[in-house]
């Protein structure tokens with residue numbers, strides 16, 4: 311069952327499109343990574359999912375429900391840095407959140423447990439590390455027992471230990487049956503925790519699929535010929551080519567399959583006899599950097 315569907319979702323600020331014709335499908339049970347460099351439109355997209363930002367065009371469907379307001383009750387989210395009362399304890403802060411959200415106080419103990427805050431909940435929030443504050447924020451988002459948990463850059467500013475904790479917690483939530491939508495500009499984070507990913511660049515989804523699919527089905531052929539321009543043009547006409555670019559006098563052709571001899575044959579038929587042909591299986595990291603041009 312699709313938990314999130316966006317159809318041509320677009321948000322323009324004045325004339326600039328922060329989110330540009332985004333089609334996303336997130337299925338129940340997935341840990342979905344929304345990966346993109348800073349400013350690529352992640353927060354804006356999440357804002358639209360949550361109903362905080364009004365789309366310029368396009369549509370959003372949550373839980374396949376005809377009533378988006380109703381469906382949003384099944385969503386828990388953290389956006390940006392958590393805001394808590396520093397001179398109250400973690401528990402007291404959660405109590406306030408529970409009251410605002412009209413949740414039973416019995417939920418508080420549950421979320422403290424799930425977020426690994428047991429034993430620390432009666433400490434003042436001002437004594438909490440950033441990682442603990444972040445876990446408290448997620449705990450607060452879990453009070454309503456949401457089916458979909460949206461986390462916007464949950465590990466921002468955390469040290470490696472804090473990042474690891476959030477990763478573990480994310481996995482625990484998913485194994486408990488929740489669907490997770492997690493934005494990040496850190497590929498390693500997404501790679502380690504997510505089952506699916508969409509790669510965003512300047513508001514556009516460049517690629518979307520399961521991590522396994524993206525890792526295994528992405529072949530790039532590096533090809534060389536004295537006439538680079540002609541080679542580029544010819545390779546672009548090959549029906550298995552997804553995209554072709556020139557780098558250091560090589561044409562890098564992203565292929566739907568890894569069949570280099572078929573490519574070679576195609577080029578030979580066109581009268582192009584190449585001086586170099588090799589394949590590279592591109593990992594998600596290279597793919598991400600190639601697509602987004604980010605460091």
Ligand SMILES: Nc1ncnc2c1ncn2[C@@H]1O[C@H](COP(=O)(O)OP(=O)(O)OP(=O)(O)O)[C@@H](O)[C@H]1O
Nearest residue numbers: 323328346347348349350351352353354355463495
């Ligand atoms: N209220 C706004 N008015 C004008 N431009 C905006 C507004 N909000 C966001 N933008 C622009 O939209 C683009 C996408 O921003 P967004 O915050 O969604 O990106 P992001 O991927 O979440 O990045 P970051 O991780 O840095 O928050 C950016 O260029 C940003 O400057």
